[in-house]
Amino acid sequence: MQTLAQHLQQQAIPESLTQLLLTLADTSKSISQAVRHGALAGILGATEQENVQGETQKKLDVITNDMLKDALQASGHVRGLASEEEDYVVPVSDAGEYLVCFDPLDGSSNIDINSLVGTIFSVLPALQGELTEQSFLQSGRQQVAAGYVLYGPSTILALTVGKGVSFFTLNPDSGAFLLTQDDVQITKDTAEFAINMSNQRFWEAPMQTYIADLLLGKIGPREKSFNMRWIAAMVGDVHRVLCRGGIFTYPTDNKNPEKPYKLRLMYEANPMAFLVEQAGGKATTGYQSILDIQPEAIHQRVAVILGSANEVDTCLEYHAEDYSGDEPTL
Numbered sequence: 169m170q171t172l173a174q175h176l177q178q179q180a181i182p183e184s185l186t187q188l189l190l191t192l193a194d195t196s197k198s199i200s201q202a203v204r205h206g207a208l209a210g211i212l213g214a215t216e217q218e219n220v221q222g223e224t225q226k227k228l229d230v231i232t233n234d235m236l237k238d239a240l241q242a243s244g245h246v247r248g249l250a251s252e253e254e255d256y257v258v259p260v261s262d263a264g265e266y267l268v269c270f271d272p273l274d275g276s277s278n279i280d281i282n283s284l285v286g287t288i289f290s291v292l293p294a295l296q297g298e299l300t301e302q303s304f305l306q307s308g309r310q311q312v313a314a315g316y317v318l319y320g321p322s323t324i325l326a327l328t329v330g331k332g333v334s335f336f337t338l339n340p341d342s343g344a345f346l347l348t349q350d351d352v353q354i355t356k357d358t359a360e361f362a363i364n365m366s367n368q369r370f371w372e373a374p375m376q377t378y379i380a381d382l383l384l385g386k387i388g389p390r391e392k393s394f395n396m397r398w399i400a401a402m403v404g405d406v407h408r409v410l411c412r413g414g415i416f417t418y419p420t421d422n423k424n425p426e427k428p429y430k431l432r433l434m435y436e437a438n439p440m441a442f443l444v445e446q447a448g449g450k451a452t453t454g455y456q457s458i459l460d461i462q463p464e465a466i467h468q469r470v471a472v473i474l475g476s477a478n479e480v481d482t483c484l485e486y487h488a489e490d491y492s493g494d495e496p497t498l
């Protein structure tokens with residue numbers, strides 16, 4: 169089986185990008201080790217701190233953030249980094265060619281129940297001039313690489329450098345990431361959806377109507393039964409979509425009018441949208457392709473609807489309708 173390094177050598181990408189991706193992969197091996205030791209290493213539970221988004225940081229959020237930060241600072245290829253767990257962008261090296269945005273530990277609420285967590289990353293080109301937050305505010309189309317590492321029963325790296333999507337599985341004996349699936353393709357159609365149903369009463373009319381029709385199954389307008397899954401870690405839900413199709417959404421809601429969206433554009437939605445499009449799927453807010461959004465802030469949040477192309481198109485049809493005269497469907 170091909171190693172990650174061998175695979176990257178064949179991709180006709182700059183050597184500096186190869187080295188950066190290998191650094192990210194190596195760090196994820198250490199994270200995988202830490203996650204595996206769980207309570208034995210005293211890494212479960214929360215800290216006393218909050219991140220810039222007002223979320224209480226878990227111990228492992230802080231540990232994994234520091235691991236990635238240290239590795240990227242030592243890599244020599246990174247101009248600056250941005251993380252869910254860093255209030256501001258972090259300048260790294262003036263000679264670095266890349267900017268890296270990452271969610272060091274996605275699915276934090278799963279840590280203490282020994283369930284799926286992962287790391288998500290996005291690589292952008294570094295622009296000339298002084299490094300500021302503005303340097304990072306490039307649309308998702310500018311990404312030169314993106315991926316995630318899923319710390320599940322096996323540790324899997326999903327990666328794109330804009331030439332399709334590949335899965336690499338960590339061999340725990342040799343410590344090598346080995347290519348286990350190339351040219352990953354998301355099925356065009358699906359009968360599986362993923363959404364946090366407890367927010368139903370807070371969604372906008374198009375999503376209310378779309379999900380209500382899925383739930384009606386064979387007796388509804390879709391004339392087929394749908395199954396539902398929710399891992400509560402985007403990394404796990406998107407991995408399932410890449411493996412066997414599906415539609416995953418964290419839509420707009422009015423639960424907290426100051427926070428209508430949950431997922432973060434720069435280190436959750438953009439890298440996942442890049443992977444999904446590279447695997448033949450679609451990723452949208454309901455009104456615009458995720459990858460076309462012009463970012464306004466490093467911690468900006470967006471609505472996300474992604475997955476099997478035909479199902480996302482169907483969901484978009486609901487968003488194109490005019491609901492202004494309708495009674496709320498609760």
Ligand SMILES: O=P(O)(O)OC[C@H]1O[C@](O)(COP(=O)(O)O)[C@@H](O)[C@@H]1O
Pocket residue numbers: 252271273274275276277364400401402403418430
């Ligand atoms: O708590 P909910 O509504 O199930 O939200 C789950 C979502 O929140 C997230 O866990 C947010 O990520 P973090 O754990 O990195 O904050 C997503 O991965 C997931 O899709």
Ligand SMILES: [Mg+2]
Pocket residue numbers: 271273274275402436
């Ligand atoms: Mg996350």
Ligand SMILES: [Mg+2]
Pocket residue numbers: 229252271272273274275276
């Ligand atoms: Mg996180």
